[in-house]
């Protein structure tokens with residue numbers, strides 16, 4: 001048993017944008033990975049050991065969980081290097097597309113959990129969907145959930161194939177929302193607003209609307225949208241453009257389909 005707030009030894013392999021976002025979420029909860037492997041890790045607070053290569057992980061270190069947060073294309077290079085540390089550890093992979101079977105084939109008998117988080121994890125507002133592979137024990141699944149839940153909401157699925165669509169919707173999703181803020185800012189400038197004001201309006205509109213959505217669990221998004229839309233008013237004019245079949249409905253559908261297919265294509 002570990003004391004409250006403490007976690008068993010964690011090996012974090014890859015501390016770039018998503019690995020560090022998870023770490024920030026853990027840190028806010030008073031949790032910290034024990035050893036971080038990354039040639040150029042994000043600058044995060046101790047206590048921890050940072051090494052540039054799995055070969056430099058302190059001999060005798062016995063992680064209970066190994067979090068894989070390197071690029072999917074790095075798996076073949078990185079996984080053999082962590083084999084000496086797998087022992088009884090569960091491997092929690094957040095690599096897009098990389099399948100439980102594919103990882104298990106590279107890791108021997110190791111228990112594998114595949115998960116798809118997103119970057120709001122850095123402020124504890126992420127959402128992660130996870131799938132446990134064969135042989136994952138209840139305690140290992142609970143440990144994975146504990147680390148993922150420190151970074152936001154978690155859900156588990158039995159059907160691993162669903163993770164491709166999850167990746168397209170929530171894994172990549174923050175990028176779509178940030179794109180909206182970028183486009184709103186650019187369009188505001190085109191309409192003559194000073195650049196600093198355009199930036200402020202775009203950012204606060206996106207973040208404030210997200211906060212309102214979050215604070216309105218009993219209202220669906222369509223109802224919040226209708227509350228902005230006065231008959232014959234300005235919003236109606238804008239939505240007539242955005243909601244045309246060939247506009248956002250088609251674009252969002254095509255975008256999610258493209259991302260889902262890319263996740264499927266990364267499968268190995």
Ligand SMILES: NC(=O)C1=CN([C@@H]2O[C@H](COP(=O)(O)OP(=O)(O)OC[C@H]3O[C@@H](n4cnc5c(N)ncnc54)[C@H](OP(=O)(O)O)[C@@H]3O)[C@@H](O)[C@H]2O)C=CC1
Pocket residue numbers: 013014015016017018019037038039040041042052053054069070071072074077078094095096116117118119171172
């Ligand atoms: N970014 C996101 O929003 C999300 C990403 N993911 C998944 O997370 C994974 C990481 O993505 P992301 O954080 O964006 O990518 P990053 O490139 O930001 O992070 C990967 C990190 O791994 C480091 N690295 C490279 N080689 C090794 C090695 N041999 N051992 C240890 N670390 C190494 C990289 O260092 P260097 O830069 O020096 O090469 C880099 O810091 C991917 O598999 C992605 O599919 C999942 C959900 C969301």
Ligand SMILES: O=C(O)[C@@H]1CCC=N1
Pocket residue numbers: 096167171172
């Ligand atoms: O773009 C990617 O492939 C990764 C997975 C989800 C978000 N970023």
